[in-house]
Amino acid sequence: MLTHQRRFLPSTSALAAFDSVAKLGSFSAAANELALTQGAISRQIGLLEDQLGVRLFERTNRGVELTAIGRNYAKGIGDALATIRTLSLEAMATRDDTHLRLAILPTFGTRWLMPRIPDFLAKNPAIIMDFATRIGQFDFEGSGLDAAIHIGEPNWPGTDCQFLMHELVVPVCSPSFLADNPVNRPEDLLSKPLFDMASRPRAWEHWFSSLGISEGRGGG
Template sequence: MRRKIPSTAALISFEAAARHESFTKAAQELSLTQSAICRQIGSLEEFLNVELFRRSKRGVKLTEAGLSYSRRVAQQLDAVERDTLSVMGQQGANVIELALVPTFGTQWLLPRLKDFQQRHPEVTVNLTNRTRPFLFADTNFDAAIYFGDADWSGTAAHRLMSENPLPVCSPALIGNQQQLSAEQIAELPLLQQTTRPYAWRQWFNDRNLNVPRDMTGPRYELFSMLAQAAMHEMGIALIPPFLIQRELAEKRLVVANPHALSSPKAYYLMIPERKVESASLRAFRDWLIEQSHAYELPSR
């Protein structure tokens, strides 16, 4: 059955004309004549049986339908361009499209990824930020790293590591003290992590404290944001130490109290069941588990 899709040339001409709201500028951008742009858009309007532009002596202006359609066309053309560049860049290489939570990717995975590249130069790993589970069937992702309970339908889960966050802050908040008691921490501004809303409550409960304001304070979506806020003396934050190794080493952040918050949740590598036999993914899985175990081993 033939698809009901206009010509690519017409869509590209329309997208450029809609973006500029000018046939002349679209023609200049695409190295075409203005009459060629007019013909392409005219054929598109005829195909759709919808007026996309209102013409006047002063120029053209998108109709309501034209504005709506232009936004959708632009998104689809961008997606086609990304996919095309991706295929051109692969040149037959084995590519893993990995979705992962951002701070874990930048602070823990990326500093180690060179080792995987050296061991498996035939495999390319592309990273994209995703903070929530999704349907693999609706995306081009081959695997994902996320923090949770491994309850992700249609996937094989491989545990990497726990978070075990510690209270950290700027050295200025501690002053000359070696550490702060739970009672002292309760008096400081508590920096909250959006996806861990009960973290401070759980930490204080572990210390047998009931702190009425344990869920108050500014909220940040990423641990990297929490770290920046803590370094700027805005309060104290619960952050997994493996995400702030450099900040701790350089004393821009210090551990305010050695009690770590334990959690049944962990970081997992999730691979869709239909891809578990992929040689590239198996190599990446084995390397990633090796790296995570090597990191956790010294703390046991």
């Protein structure tokens, strides 16, 4: 009985090739999407048509077009493959080695990390990522988080810290403020109103110190 049933279950490779050609309308485009040769795609489609005993595509001068049977088949196969992918990801997500829970600084995450995530996931499709914003240090135990990207000295108790990169810190202000409050040298900022960030209360101190300036604000 099992052998009889398998006659009606094409390989997932053939189905993936068919789904890609059906969506893109081209063997060459499907080959690029699946990282296969055009010949491999053609063979998979031929095997699928032979197994089903029907013609799924019409070959034309412009490429290939789905037959009426092919269009109907494509609707169901596309949904079926999407379901298989979803169920597979859900199953993989239960594995600790495929689920990465990362704490990030809000601005760093938005401006630097997120634009790079698609490339990372393309190279690591089995990884499921969760993000949480954390401004200060926290206790990993009970947090459910695996790692954190943080700024500051590597003095986080109970963690293994690894250096990622240096940062470039520059003061900023509006053009109108600068027009009314000329700044010709870094020391001039000591007499200006300086805003502090709760997440980095010693940022100005560190910046002035990096320039050999002893901080002594006069502007509030």
